[in-house]
Amino acid sequence: MAAALQEELLEVGYGGTTIDRIAKRAGVAKTTVYRRWGSVGQLVVELFAEAAGGRIPIADTGSLEGDLRALARSAVAVLLHPQSRAIFDVVVREAVHDPAARAALTDFFAGRVANAAPIVERAVARGEIPAGTDAAEVIRQLGAPYYARMYITGDPIGEADADRAAAVVSLAARAGLLKSS
Structure with missing residues (x-):
């Protein structure tokens, strides 16, 4: 079902994606899809929630x-991938009025923050940043610029934005500005 949904989103966008088209592409009866998910939005949210559970590799560059x-850079690359972006866009849009979408988005970011916490722990252990630096705040601050560009200003994002965010957040953490209160 996930592949059929992703193909539909890429081919016709969210506005053109229907349960009928997804069911036909997946080779199942549309009643099966309606019974399980009820709407395209709910299908997207479930797909996103499943994908959000996956761990991503965390680099150890020594700094x-x-x-x-x-x-x-990894996050920006995922957001620039058409299939990922299509699904993310739908979940962000649905999260405004759908508690399940809001929960999926919240869980996604909580999982990403927890997954990336070792970056901050290693930096504290190396003496690069002060003890008590809030790992969650470091990761939130890292992502904020490119998510703001995507969903608030509508500006394009790229590797330069990732690099700039990393430099600014690293500087702020070293200065002790991201310590737990």
Whole structure:
């Protein structure tokens, strides 16, 4: 079902994607899809929630800025991939009014923050940043610039944005600005 949904989103966009088209592409009865998910939005949210559970590899470059740069570049690359972006766009849009989508998005970011916490822990252990630096805040600050560009200003994102975010967050962490309160 996931492949059929992704193909539909890429081919016709969210507005053109229907349960009928997904069911036909997947080779199942549309009643099966309606019974299980009820709507295209719910199908996208479930697909996103399943994908959000996966762990992503975290680089160990030997420096906070290098690790953050690798993480940010990886995130930007995923967001620039048409299938990933199509699904992410739908979940962000649905999260405004759908508690399941909101929960999936919240869980996604919580999982990404927890997965990336070792970056901050290693930097503290190396003496690069002060003890008490809030790992969650470091990771949130890292992602904020490119998510703001995508969903607030509508500006394009790229590797340079990832690199800039890593440099700024690394500097802020070294200065003690991201310590737990």
